Amino acid sequence: MSGLTNALVICAVVVLVVVRQFKAQEIGTDRRWWLIPAVLVFMAVREPDLIDPQHRATSVTLLAVELLVGLAMGAGWARTSHVWTEPDGTAWSKGTKATAVVWAVGIGLRAGLFGIGSLLHVRQGTPGLMLALAATLLVRSGLLIQRAGTRPAAYGMADAAPEPMRKEPV
Incomplete structure (x- = not known):
């Protein structure tokens, strides 16, 4: 894909994420919360300009720092999101003003x-940004699920209470 297409994909994901973060969203109901980050990782690692071959060490260092910023941004985003549980037991989250600050600082660092x-003089493209954005989304979703005390249902089945163990007569 061209750099322009990658940039458009990144912008679309960021706009989608930013708009959605300030709306209340149920946590743990979507078993595919990892799908967008997985697509971003796939798109990033298949690009040839992920690492600048002429400045390999510097490029890897910048990519590592970019990923650390992405991880920190995801953790900060999850930490600053308001999480609550409804009477029916569903967990919800919504971004706060502090969440907007986390985004602003993360974008500034990037x-x-x-x-x-x-x-x-390190050639940088969009793949590094896609990897960092994927890290941000993965960490944020994982931490929100952990904070809410919920987890996606396994194999598409609703979580059920375990049956009590019965003693068998001997």
């Missing part, structure tokens, strides 16, 4: 990393 890479 812009700074891009600037550092440019100063060091």
